[in-house]
Amino acid sequence: MNWTDERVELLKKLWSEGLSASQIATQLGGVSRNAVIGKVHRLKLSARGRTSSAQPRAKKTPVSNGTKTTTRPTRTITATIGATALAAQFDVEPVARQMLRPTANVVIPISRKLALIELTERTCKWPNGDPLSEEFNFCGNEAGESGPYCGYHSKVAYQPVSERKRAR
């Protein structure tokens, strides 16, 4: 892989939005995080506004209160991160869709869109897209200790509306 103008532009954009080097590397594909960091330095982009030493560690699970939520069935949920919006969509399984209770301001962690071979024991294995498509990938965010999914997906996938109510 070489640094085409296009890839460099995407790199600049993602870097300015605060994504980590490894996240950018997987978004670009074909390069390591070291390659990304090296390029960032050569481009002299190192500064990056605010986010200098802030580490993303485990973000607290969204689970916003379901106070007065309208019972509105959802099929896809769009996640946004950064100013320019790097969106990722998650198609919810039919069964889960019925149990899904959309809440007002759910914060969804951006999918790292990892390939199957990039998954580890502690990355979320929630599938994105058509398994037969080239685009098929996995969430890849930090998985919980008790399951194969991240905090968000484990709830979307399995938590029934009734339980969610009770859980408050």
Next chain:
DNA sequence: CCCTGATTCGC
């Protein structure tokens, strides 16, 4: 151990 960016240096 997981991850982060920074730096070095052979290619």
Next chain:
DNA sequence: GCGAATCAGG
């Protein structure tokens, strides 16, 4: 210019 290896750190 590129990026693997390494370093320093959370």
